[in-house]
Amino acid sequence: MFSSRRHEYPPSSSTTQHKSFSKSGRIGRSNSSFSKDAGISKRRHESTRRRPATSSSMNVDFPAENSISAIVTLVVGQEQRIFAAHENVLAVSPFFQAVLQNQMMDSQSKKISLPDEEPEIFSSVLEYLYKGDYYPRLLHNKKRNSYELEQHPEEAGSEATIYHHSVDGELLKDTVIYCAAEKYGLDELKRVALRKQGLQSGIQASTILASARYAYANTPDTDSKLRAHYLALIIRSRSTFKRSGTMQLEMYNGGTQLFFDLFVALCNHVDDISTASSTPRTPRSGRPF
Structure with a gap:
């Protein structure tokens, strides 16, 4: 059977629109948190940084129905890592179904190239397609x-962040998986990734903002769940962002809808507090104080 540990699966920006999180669609609660002493990471992430070791091949006990399905080779990332998956498993994704049906690949070798994808992220996507979850599992x-x-005694816990070439820095892994699920049309994977992200803690303020920018750049304006998650997180942790100076630098740089949405969300938050404090409290007798 499958191991519960993370493996590779083989045999081996949208245009900004002036929309906001209005009161009718305000941000929801989120369980994410990070340490209050988290500051800005000033170290530049180099291409030689340590990355989690993964195997290029392994013996996998695939479900029996996959045995009659053709194998598709996938070349992933700048390093051109090789993955392989059954065609009918990939076809669960509307993205890959369209690629396979339209023969937008090498028809002789059944090879698909994904140069902009991170291998570790695609490994998690394949793990989900085969097992219904990705490491660490949601329990x-x-x-x-x-x-x-889930936690394994032999592993100190899976890293919550990954290095991403597109930003030359760290991003929350679950955010990147959510955006990959958006691209591949896997709605249930989006729900799993969002819930897992809500369980992460100890994330630096700079990583949170970089991940928020990435989420805005890789999700449509109609998909507000991940965006609302970040707005709620920043509002709850506003004292940390005020001290870190990261937010000030990010707002100077601008360039995304993130900060206007954040402004609207903060206004809504203040309005809620004002409304709650001005509403007369009713005692049990039914008469106002």
Whole structure:
């Protein structure tokens, strides 16, 4: 059977529109948090940084129905990492179904090239397609009636961030997976990634803002869930951002809809506080104080 640990699966910006999170579609609550002493990471991430080791090949006990499906080779990322997957598994994704149907690939070798994808992210997408989840798995704690991420004693826990070539820096892994799921048309994977992101903690302010920018650049304006998650997170952690100076630099740089949405969300938050403080409280007798 499949191992619960992370593996590769083989055999081996949209145009900004002037829309905002209005009161009718305001931001929701999120469980994400990060340490209050988290500051700005001033170290430039180099291409030689340590990356999680992954195997280029492994023996996988695939479901029996996959045995009659053709194998598709996928060349992923700048390093041209090789993946392989069954054609009928890939076809679950509308993106890959269209590629396979339209023969937008090498018909002789059934090869698909994904030069802009990060290998670690695509590995997680394939893991989801085969197993319905990706490492670390999302577990339900029945005693607490809450969700948590699985932990393995031999591993100190999976890294919450990954190096991404497009930004030359760290991004939240679950955010990148969410955006990949958006691209590949995997709505359930989006829900899983969003829930997992809400369980991460200890993330630096600079990484949060970089990930928020990435989310805005790689999701349509109609998909507000991931964006709302970041707005709520920044509002709750506003004291940290005020101290770090990261927010000030980001706002000077601008260039995204993020900060206008954040301004609207903050206004809504202040309005809610004002409304709550001015509303008369009604005692049990039914008469106002």
